[in-house]
Amino acid sequence: MKKKKTVGLILITDTGKAVLQVRGFNTEKNEQETYRGANQLTVHGNIKKGETEREALLRETKEELGGEFAKLLQYQTLEELNKIKNDKISVTNFGFRITEKDLETIKDAKIRLISKDDIVNIRKLKMSDRLSGIASADEIAMFSDDIEALKLAFEKFF
Numbered sequence: 001m002k003k004k005k006t007v008g009l010i011l012i013t014d015t016g017k018a019v020l021q022v023r024g025f026n027t028e029k030n031e032q033e034t035y036r037g038a039n040q041l042t043v044h045g046n047i048k049k050g051e052t053e054r055e056a057l058l059r060e061t062k063e064e065l066g067g068e069f070a071k072l073l074q075y076q077t078l079e080e081l082n083k084i085k086n087d088k089i090s091v092t093n094f095g096f097r098i099t100e101k102d103l104e105t106i107k108d109a110k111i112r113l114i115s116k117d118d119i120v121n122i123r124k125l126k127m128s129d130r131l132s133g134i135a136s137a138d139e140i141a142m143f144s145d146d147i148e149a150l151k152l153a154f155e156k157f158f
Contacts, residue, residue, distance in 0.1 A: 037134030066107030
């Protein structure tokens, strides 16, 4: 079985908020995403064959948040937060601090801002959430590795 390689990015604003993406409709695949209504890192996606982590992250940022926002990151230094490797996956998550004003350049993505204090209210996603999704827009539900990266981002930047 081929190992899945992915990369993620969590943005932290200058006002101390983490920028999460709300899973919903995937315009690339033209279909509803699994775990709809759940929260994920600001950007997350696969690394294509021949791509570096940075190239994949910039491509995914452009796809998910728009070209204007991706240009903000193009020449910036991104902080590696964590790396998870096992037989099935290889995930590297990065963090970056932005101004809250920079969020105005994000296009076509549903985002949610949370504070460090909100971490205690996050619940881990379960397999049963895969198809049913998250019913309440007030609930914060995330994958375990995303929660870990989120905590590390707050530690690093605040």
